[in-house]
Amino acid sequence: MSNKPNLLLIMCDQLRFDVLGCYGNNLVKTPNIDRLAKRGICFDNAYSQTPVCMPARHGLISGLHPFELGLTDNTENIEEISDPLPKLVREQAYFTCAVGKMHFVPVREHHGFDRMYLSEEIPTHIQDDDYLLFLQEQGYSHIIEPHGKRSENYYVPQVSDLLEEMHSTAWVGNKTCEVIRGNKNRPFFIYTSFIKPHPPFDPCSPYNTMYDIEDIPAPIHTEEERVPDDLTTDIQNDYKVNGIENVNHEEIMKLRAHYYGCVSFVDKQVGKILDTLDNLGLTDNTLIIFTSDHGELLGDHYAFGKRSYYEASTRVPMIVSWPSVLPLDERRAQFTMLQDIYSTFITVSGGTVPAASSGKNLIQAGIHPEMPFRNKVIAEFGRRHTLKMMIRWENYKYIYHANGGLENLYDLKADPNELHNIADQYPQICANCREELAAYYKSYDFSEALSGEQLIKYDRIKHEFKGYLNQYPVWCED
Template identity: 25%
Template sequence: MHPGPEKVLETYSVLETSWILNGKGEEGDKKFILSPYKKIMAKRPNVVMIVADQWRFDSVGYSGNTAVKTPNIDFLSEEGVSFSNAYCQNPVCVPSRSSFLTGWYPHTNGFRTMHHLMDDDQPNILKTLKQSGYHVYWGGRNDFLKISADSSKYFSTRDDQYAEFFARYTKQKSKKNDGDLKKTEYEYSHYKGIREDINNIDAKQIRNAMEFLEEGKYGEEPFCIYLALSLPHPPYEIEKGWFDLIDKEEIPDPVRLTEEEWERKPSIIRGIHDNQKLYNWSDEELKQMKHVYYAMGTKLDYHIGELVNVLKEKELYDDTIFVFFSDHGDYTGDYELAEKNQNTFEDLLTRVPLVIKPARSTELKPRKTDALVELIDVQATIHDLLNIQPQHTQFGKSLKNVLAGSDKHRDVVFSEGGRLEGETHCMDAGHSPANEYWARTTEQEKMPQHTKAMMIRDEKYKFVYRLYEEDEFYDMRADPLEKNNQIQNPEFQQLIVKYKERMLRHFFETGDVVPFKQDKRF
């Protein structure tokens, strides 16, 4: 049952003076830690992988944002390594998840739309772990596998309350037809504010996973718990108890652009901006949206803490690899925009939280690192930590050396989206103006708006190649909010050529995969 506001406030008031889950009674600096084990554990480490939906990097506590309250994620970041420069490979759900679960880039095998999911004969870390003797518990949404696929290849235990939840949600929405609303009433902010009638499906999914642990349903097998959750995905709505935990005075002002700055931005977000009309909102109204969004994250953080407590109570925590990250970010009122977009790559959309707390058998230097990381590196890291060799080509790079203390990993990171002229099957379009997503998806019906595009980013600069319209270039140190597109600045032209060449090399290296399994005639 969902805790009432009084219980929530009581729990988090304790966190003002001590960390939940710490168990050490101190917050001293952590030193370089070597494994206490001299020989390999008889039982392989367990894995817990929690994927939040649409949680941007600057909305977790370890990012330094003093307005947010995520003590449990922050605790895990102190116990392991937290990443300040982790990037998704596509800024919307299905392509991002298909990418980080396979180790493929979205372009590698065509998983770059919301409507094209994986077949059951294609590789995936959940399938690999099950084949390697792990009891795979899959809780939450399915945003990567076709409905026609044999999903049993991917799990030993499945908790799919989302199927029933979304069926109910779709049925409720279908009762509204276009005639129910006058055009002047169409509203695309996704903002609902403080509500008390919210379906707490994430809490249910996490508590079912807790029950799985408490009852030892994994038996003698090592387990992998994969939880694909929904918070803090819009609609922006939260109960008052969670809302009151956020200090509104600390919430940053919304990012707004001048008319001149908007002229150099991609046509698709100019169109979404015009359709959503959040430019009519005051700073305080946009900050209220962010306030609700932060509180949604606090709510999920609380339930993550419940799961970690069970791992500790069952004496499983130390021997469990715990990974938390998000599939992509969210505009949350910045640039006077709501939710996300599929072929633009602001850090608000592509930079995500990532925390890895390894098992105690792993060499570890706990800290926050600025190493450049891609989400496809997560599956490569888990494989490496478990000494599992996947039987398919994958492009992730293990973070094992980063966990041990190195801050060097990748020289650049990539993200991509959009479509070619004529690829109408790659649109999310077809919504009527009465649909909440129309403001975004109607722009995908147009060119150059929905042009295929790719981002390359290093520590200093970001370049975006846009196939059918003007490219983008940002000096990320001088302009971290990406307001001023410098693509025409003569000062950066040699750098832009370098990034184009690096992008070409990237396509050569990752453009396809050859199956390991040969034809029987050979």
């Protein structure tokens, strides 16, 4: 048996950091994720640099800022990744495997994975998707939307048409355990990625009734936020929710309850994976990182979805467990990003991290909390009018919106719910942040963020509702 540690990345899609017990939630049942946290370290200030699926995931596997790949939103115009994570780990004599949602373009782009077992959100061909083939083999090919009904039902709480063991969440957990058992005698890198709790929120029984809406905390917002200044939030609400004003309080509470049910369903699969490692005697020599690509607003700030630099959207869980090396049941305050997973896995596998990577080694931050690591996070999302930029440092967060040059400044120690924009009270801090952002993007030649030497600013516009985004499935037609 090799002395090389096994590597396991567990990712959820659209998982808020604050719905986990290990991050302070006393309602949502996540005993297995909490068990993992007790076996390692929780990083309390982990951020998704571009909080939407494709940029976050490609930033992780490339080790680069998403904008360096041409990704500031969900687009298919991706620059070639020269040193993807699976490829560099595979070169160190690892078996590499992807299980679940990858969101790569093209779908079967392997980036160095030896084997891929895919379950994507909106596959266009059943042959591209291992989970759909599984459903077909089990006699469930009549289920046209196995991940929940989208389009006008995107944010309508639902119950899955599938039994628990047929659901993609269970399939990803079971397949991961199968891959671990099949490769127990050689070092492996497995990237396990759950679609949930990404909407539609469609837990199967009994998770759909696990949480009583009377126990669910209400969304956090102020009346002034009902008409957001953030154009991207406007768009998100319109094409997927048809405006926050059209969703009543009871519907929002039920939606939140179903979201929590999806989280607990994922947690059960994490438990299966941990049990498999325990039973095979692999736990001590397996480095596990658990995270998410971004969060979900769930009605906070009168908004749904992500695409925002509110904490609920951009801050993610980051749990790092390696019992034979790292301390147990501890926390770290360093600022971390998804690219740090890239650098960590490559270093631990025995490889060399490319100089271009913006990632840092989480193992060093875990073992030596006093070491300098990263004192801030700079982030960006969107194009033209939807472009926004963030600096997160110490207790503060600054957000600049290209749409009208609007600014937000929050003191997260005094105002952890981000309800009080203090930008007008501290014009010099805002000016310093604009100057720092402009210099930063100039150093990367990120011209979309700049107008000359300053941050770009467009005349402010409001979004006009044009109808729901059409996300009906097409795979059934072939």
